[in-house]
Amino acid sequence: MSILIEELKKEHSEILTALSEVKELGILSKEGQDKLMSLEVSLLAHLGIEDDQLYPTLKKEAEHNSSIKDTLDLFAMDMENVSKTVIEFFEKYSDGFSDMDIKELSDDFENLLTALTKRIRNEEESLYEEYETLDRSEMP
Secondary structure (H helix, E strand, O other), X not given: OXXXXXXXXXXHHHHHHHHHHHHHHOOOOHHXXXXXXXXXXXXXXXXXXXXXXXXXXXXXXXXXXXXXXXXXXXXXHHHHHHHHHHHHHHHHOOOOOXXXXXXXXXXXXXXXXXXXXXXXXXXXXXXXXXHHHOOHHHOO
């Protein structure tokens, strides 16, 4: 496994663990909310690494590999939805959680959790596998 994919999978594990801890602590608890808001930085850093190191290599390969192009096209559409869900969540709750509708907050968190879990699973099962099959001499 490449160093990049190893690092991205490690970060996925850390993100999923943090989300699980938030769920255990409860999104309505101060501890759960603090944990969740601290996760925003990790998520943005992770997305930055993918944007800087993973996607450019795959996009270059997609120029002459239709299978990778098709995979990237699917992920691009999905990523817009996931990014929108993540950004909207953190923008909505950037000033804290007071005076929030409890059901709305719980629903928003469940949507965030579902979107991120699905995206991580899909990346690891499909996109990362595509990256791993590329000629090692072309990888950064």
